[in-house]
Amino acid sequence: MPSIKEETKFNRVYCIRKSLIDRGFSESSADVIIASWRPSTIKQYQYSWRKFVIWCVQRKTNSFRPSEKDVIDYLNFLKDSNFSYSVLNTTRSMLTQTLSFFGVDVTKFVFVDRMLKGCFNLNPPRARYSFTWDVNLVLTFLSSLYPLEDLTLKTLTFKLVSLVALTTAARAQSISALDLHFMSFSQRQGTIVFHIQELLKTTRPGFSLPNVVFKRFDKPELCVVKTMINYVLRTKDVRKTSSLFISYATFRKVSTSTLSRWLKTVLLLAGIDINIFKAHSFRCASTSAALASGCSIKDIMVTANWTCAKTFYKFYYRELNNTGTKDFSSAVITG
Template sequence: MVCTSQIHASGQTSETAIQKRFIESRANPTSSSANISPEGLEIERQRLVTEGMSASVIDTMLAARKTSTNKTYDRVWKVFLPWLQQKDITIENLSVIHILDFLQAGFEKSLSLRTLKLQVSAISALTETQWAKDPKIIKFLTGVMHLRPPNRALSAVWDLRLVLEALTSKPFEPLEETSDMFLTLKIVFLTALVSARRVSDLQALSAVPPFTIIQQDKVIMRAVTEYLPKVVKTFHLNQETVLPSFFSDYTSEQEKRWHTLDMVRMVTVYLKRTKTWRKSDRLFVIPNGNRRGQAASVPTISRWIVNCIRLAYQNQGEQFPKGVRAHSTRALSTSWAFQAQVSADQICKTASWSSARTFLRHYRVDVQTKPQKEFGKRVLEAVCGNSNA
């Protein structure tokens, strides 16, 4: 048995040019706990051993955090543990003063408030101490917020109308004739848009019954059984993702054009197209290269979403804006729904938010800037008009 005082925080252990340019998939290894370095987890394990826990109990307790969370914490530990070694500090002798010095070093390297809070959480997990509740830590983070206040875009960075217009024409249509890559880009983007889900949720969607059910007016989808959402609570577990039909009974050329955004049509064609070379039950699979047919990773899906927006701008002859991220589809999707007077409760349920506060504080953006523009224009016209009188 090894005492925690003997564990030193060393941190050391023995189709076309367009396609190639914008949308080529890179090989991404699948998520695995094997990629997590053992130092932090071993310190946790040894601490539980000293408390008399059995090996099986410890394994269960260490499974309380998701693998993705462990990976995030691991990145902090890889910085924090060598820092402690340099200061000749052991885990057992760690104090709030030491943690504040570590956070200050990060703040002076321009780390954001969010990153510093994440570091506190990772250190708390490592030491089994709720440092985030310490008055000195709270005061320090409040000071960081005042000195470096977080900011977010209040207006949409990219034009959703422009992208949807582009998706109704070449190279994305006719759907039966477009390449596997363009088909993939379109369905991934539209699924992200109409579901308002995180990319990790999209990556976990299953392509097989009973997790995917195609009906005349909608597609009902669920994640594979082993998937754990970002927030592992009853509200978030086993939620259905519903993708709607759109102008399936069109009566005009305009409605026929918008029908190309019909998700029932999209999913049906996509599953039929990928059936012969699909190697995974996950909905979204890589359409080309050595890993063709394998499940797409979260980074790959994120890249597809951004590349779809980029390609839409290119095809419309517009300059691609800076700062476009895959996650922005959640903000635009829910903001347009709010603009269309969808209830806050329905928005939160669809996007898997437990309260409207999350949407209003972090995701809502102005998708209709014309009224503000007209207001400013009227002010100028009124002043200039009076000056000429």
């Protein structure tokens, strides 16, 4: 392994790129290989890599050429430090993908997978929530935010992002990807359709993301289409981006963390304990409410963009015996 300066060995991408170039790869080829990881994965792996390097430095171990025992000792260190199985699994994936660039034959690390299975059996991952909040609490609060013309842009923004989260069961990343340039509105059908163009968590070769469809509701105070039209018109002359959601202060595109913070604020205002429930709980609460209200499992799977029913069954709901016919958004809003 070529020498890497002390101050840069903590930078995973830099080290991998240097290793590729030292092997004779062009800078362009190295950049394309680096691009095989999504930005969110690069960020997650960087955090994991830095922790591993620090651990190696403290034990005077070569972080670029660790032995299988070193890797297993580190995973055991994480386990003893009460890190979850998910963190251990992410660390294993990061090390497996990273060390191969430094000439380590990770295929010979036959006990690492066995180590992970042992960690799983000793502390299996569990759903974050054993119960969820009542969707009616949030709907009652959102209904009070009416008429729309009387709302400040901040309040209107909070209302719309909540209705979007409830009626689509979307992740904050997916909500952030909604773009007005790829939106179509049907006055006759009363629907708004977004065609997602960005790479999302579930984007993969040969798989097309479904369009995000919003339908009109009879109750105007809970109609996501009416609220969205009002929001788009209200922000038309001030927005500095085509992204649907913009900052009510700077009018620029907001990050997924900001969207999550807005959703948590709505939960708090609706009287829900945000020490227990985070923004992602909208996904759990909406899908559970949809099933309980008569939405079919098939429609829930399509709306939430799940390919495996076990995901819903294990982490979001406990019963799968409903064969109702309501569509997802109607089941959530109308109950």
